[in-house]
Amino acid sequence: MGQYKILILGATGLVGQATVKALIKQKVSVTAGVRDISKAKELMAYGAKVIQANMGFDQQKLVTILSKFDVLFIVTPGHADRINLTVNTINAAKQANMKYVVMVSDTSAHNYESIFGKQFGTIEQELKQSGLSFCILRLPIFIDNLWGSMETIKYQNIFYGPIDGNKKYITVAVQDAALAAASVLTHPFNHVGKTYTIYSDYKSSNELASLYSLALGRPITYKNIMYEGTKQTLLKYLPEWYVDGYLELYKLIEKQDLSQILCSYDFKNLTNQSPTTHLNWMWQNFKYF
Numbered sequence: 010m011g012q013y014k015i016l017i018l019g020a021t022g023l024v025g026q027a028t029v030k031a032l033i034k035q036k037v038s039v040t041a042g043v044r045d046i047s048k049a050k051e052l053m054a055y056g057a058k059v060i061q062a063n064m065g066f067d068q069q070k071l072v073t074i075l076s077k078f079d080v081l082f083i084v085t086p087g088h089a090d091r092i093n094l095t096v097n098t099i100n101a102a103k104q105a106n107m108k109y110v111v112m113v114s115d116t117s118a119h120n121y122e123s124i125f126g127k128q129f130g131t132i133e134q135e136l137k138q139s140g141l142s143f144c145i146l147r148l149p150i151f152i153d154n155l156w157g158s159m160e161t162i163k164y165q166n167i168f169y170g171p172i173d174g175n176k177k178y179i180t181v182a183v184q185d186a187a188l189a190a191a192s193v194l195t196h197p198f199n200h201v202g203k204t205y206t207i208y209s210d211y212k213s214s215n216e217l218a219s220l221y222s223l224a225l226g227r228p229i230t231y232k233n234i235m236y237e238g239t240k241q242t243l244l245k246y247l248p249e250w251y252v253d254g255y256l257e258l259y260k261l262i263e264k265q266d267l268s269q270i271l272c273s274y275d276f277k278n279l280t281n282q283s284p285t286t287h288l289n290w291m292w293q294n295f296k297y298f
């Protein structure tokens with residue numbers, strides 16, 4: 010274990026940071042590539058080596074950085090220009106003779122008529138055609154997005170969303186995405202050319218309300234405020250292109266598109282662990298809600 014020199018780009022984000030921590034917990038040496046070193050204090054305190062690396066650096070600068078590593082984890086950024094940033098990084102990895110690349114994608118990646126589907130579909134194609142040895146981790150909606158409902162759950166006992174509360178859909182806990190990524194990064198050549206779907210739970214919003222009620226010991230309800238209501242709420246925190254892309258995922262859930270409902274055994278197969286259900290997640294974090 011740990012014989013590869015691993016670099017994680019996008020290491021200050023949710024998935025990147027959790028993956029760095031998962032690897033360090035397994036005593037695997039890892040380097041975190043961050044845009045702004047001042048944001049990496051927690052990673053350093055945890056024991057990660059930290060370097061400055063930007064997916065938007067010019068090719069030669071990026072090639073020089075990547076040449077020092079064997080295995081690269083591209084945590085695709087939630088950035089409007091993520092196609093160009095990621096393709097720039099894939100091209101640099103190729104020039105740097107990177108042995109292996111793991112990349113975060115989205116379960117909607119095949120869905121070219123949606124914003125995220127087009128972005129992730131395009132970068133998945135680029136990676137597949139690059140000639141690099143690769144593995145793609147497709148993620149559905151994060152359980153951790155529930156942090157965005159912390160105030161309304163805490164003060165109103167309600168969480169809001171844009172769809173019918175009976176529609177079931179898959180979600181992933183960031184900690185599970187990180188464990189799956191750590192498993193691939195430490196044994197990359199067991200997973201060449203694979204595309205995995207990492208999900209943790211499959212529930213409807215009404216089922217989640219019952220589980221949160223159980224975990225918190227008081228009644229929590231789900232309220233459908235439709236797309237426009239949800240959009241206006243999310244626009245307070247996120248750019249419009251991202252909100253529109255995110256709401257398209259809920260339209261796919263309403264249609265019960267396979268990208269939002271297909272359960273796989275990939276997490277269990279990769280980690281040999283049980284996933285973090287919504288109930289587990291709420292038990293872990295109940296004091297904040």
Ligand SMILES: NC(=O)c1ccc[n+]([C@@H]2O[C@H](COP(=O)([O-])OP(=O)(O)OC[C@H]3O[C@@H](n4cnc5c(N)ncnc54)[C@H](OP(=O)(O)O)[C@@H]3O)[C@@H](O)[C@H]2O)c1
Pocket residue numbers: 018019020021022023024025043044045048062063064065084085086087088094113114115116148149150151154
């Ligand atoms: N939230 C969901 O429900 C969900 C579901 C499925 C997939 N996804 C996708 O999964 C991916 C990972 O999620 P996340 O929450 O970990 O992402 P995130 O919070 O957007 O973090 C992305 C990371 O990329 C970094 N970054 C941005 N621009 C960069 C650049 N030019 N060069 C290098 N790094 C750059 C950010 O650094 P800074 O800290 O410097 O900004 C951050 O560390 C995202 O693409 C997200 O859209 C999200």
